[in-house]
Amino acid sequence: MERLKSLLNKDSQTSSKPPSSDLIRRSQKKPSKESDSEKRKPGGQPGHKGKTRKGFGRVDRYVVVEPQRSPNCQGNHWESRDCSTRSYVVAQLVEHPIEIVEYQHQATDM
Numbered sequence: 001m002e003r004l005k006s007l008l009n010k011d012s013q014t015s016s017k018p019p020s021s022d023l024i025r026r027s028q029k030k031p032s033k034e035s036d037s038e039k040r041k042p043g044g045q046p047g048h049k050g051k052t053r054k055g056f057g058r059v060d061r062y063v064v065v066e067p068q069r070s071p072n073c074q075g076n077h078w079e080s081r082d083c084s085t086r087s088y089v090v091a092q093l094v095e096h097p098i099e100i101v102e103y104q105h106q107a108t109d110m
Contacts, residue, residue: 059101063103066106
């Protein structure tokens, strides 16, 4: 019985058997060298210079989009609040060159 147990405990790491003869076992996790507090956090890392798009460089036309009614309650409560302006630039294909249009609209934080 002892001999059978010793045969079961032998694998490629504890004997001269090749790794292909090992039974399929779950791989053991190697202990990490870093503690949890030293691991990198997700997102931008300290000291790394980020990259952003340069944009188009010029805007041919500006369009200010004013809201008519609130999509939630159909009211006009944004008129009494301080609203920030969000803008986005769109490159549109027209007949000859590309026209760059910047749309600006009011945005409330709800």
